[in-house]
Amino acid sequence: MEVSKLTLRRLALYLNHLWVLKENGIENFAAPAIEKQLGIHHTQVRKDLKQTGLIGKAKIGHNVIMAIESIEKYLGWDKKQNRFIIGAGNLGRSLAGYSYRHFPGMDIVALFDNNPVIVGRIFQEIPVFDIKDLDYFAQKLNPSIGIITTPPEEAQKCADLLMASNIKAIWNFTTAKLNVPKNIIVETTCLSSSLAVLSHKLTNIEI
Amino acid sequence: MEVSKLTLRRLALYLNHLWVLKENGIENFAAPAIEKQLGIHHTQVRKDLKQTGLIGKAKIGHNVIMAIESIEKYLGWDKKQNRFIIGAGNLGRSLAGYSYRHFPGMDIVALFDNNPVIVGRIFQEIPVFDIKDLDYFAQKLNPSIGIITTPPEEAQKCADLLMASNIKAIWNFTTAKLNVPKNIIVETTCLSSSLAVLSHKLTNIEI
C-alpha cells in the first residue's frame, strides 16, 4: 500500500528530534516521550516507525541510532545524491547552505543562474554556473533532483530544461503550477500556504 | 466550527492562481476549471470558497476580483501588518524580498541579527538592526508576526525575545521545537518534511 504523505512528513520531524537525542548521547527513546515532545500521538509514532521497518522492544522502546538509520534509509537519505539548484538568489543560496545535519543525502553540487553578475561566484562553497551549461553539468554530475528557486515566471522554462537533461524529480519553490509528464515527480513547497494558516489564526484570535 | 488547516493552505493556492487570472484580465472563474488547473476537486473548491463567505452564480461561477478580496480578507491579508524577521542570513534576506504580489499583507519592516558585520546593512530595502534593539523597535512598529530564520540553536532564545516584546505570533523556519505558552501562535515550516516526500517517491520509483 502507498505510504501516506503525512507519515513521510512526520518521519522528517522524528529525524530532527532523534539527531538531537543522538548528540546528547541518549541511547533509546519511547513513543510516549515523542508524543510529549512533538505532540504526535504515541500510536501514530509507532505506526510511522513501523513503516520504515523498525520494531521496538516493550518497556525499552527504540534505539536512537538504529531508528535514525532506518528512517534515513526509508527516505533515501542514506546515500549521497547530487542536487542542482536553479536560481541563485537568496533562497537558492540559503538552500545551498543547508548542511548534512539538516538535510542528509541532500548534496547541492551546483547553482545555476542566468544573471552574468552572479554566474562564476561561489556561495556556501557551491559554484554558480550559467544556466546555458545545465545540460553539460547534468551529464557530468547526474543529479537526481532539481530545485527551482527562480521567479515564478521562469519556473516552467527551468522545469523543461531539467527534464531535457534527464532529471526526474523537481522541488518547486515558486508559485507557478508546473506542467510535466506523469513520470516526473514534482513537489511544490508553497511558503504562503503556511503563512495563510498563521495569518488566519492571528486575525481570529484578535476578535 | 474551526476551519481546517488544509482549507487555509488551499486558499493560498487559489490566490496564487487568481492573481494570474486577474493579471490576464479574466473576469470570472468556475470551480471545474480550478480542478483542471490545480488538481483540487471542484466540490472542494466550492466548499473552501464558501468558508470565506463567497457565493457563486450558477453557470457563471465566481468573480475573480471579488474572490481575491474575499480570500485576502478571510486570511487577514487585506490590511498592512508589520512583520519582523530574526536572522538576516540568506533565508531571512530571501523572505524580506517577497513582494506584496506573493505575500500580500506581509510587510517586512525590519531584519534583526547579532552579527556586527551584518547589522546596519540593508537587504531588499529592509534595514538590519541589532537584536539587542528588538524591544525598542517592537514598541515603535508594533509587529504582529516574528519570523525566525536563525540557526536552530538560537530559535528558543529568539522566541523568548519576541514574546517579551509582546509579539503574539511566530513563524518558525528552524527545526527547533519552540516552547511557548498556549496564547502564542506558532507555525513551523519544516523544509525537510517536503524533501522527505520527494525523496521517498524518488527512491521508490527507481526500484
Place this chain on the structure above:
DNA sequence: TAGATTGTTAATCGATTAACAATC
C-alpha cells in the same frame, strides 16, 4: 513480579468525493 511500553485491532473522527436538485 509490576508496570511501562509495545504492536494491533476496533472505533472515531474528519476530509474528500459522489450524487443530485436548484438555478442562471
Place this chain on the structure above:
DNA sequence: TAGATTGTTAATCGATTAACAATC
C-alpha cells in the same frame, strides 16, 4: 430552452485515537 455550474446532503475514504492483550 438546454446545459453548465452552483450549493448541499449523503457516501466513501483515509487518518487518528482508543482499547487491549502481549512482552520485556
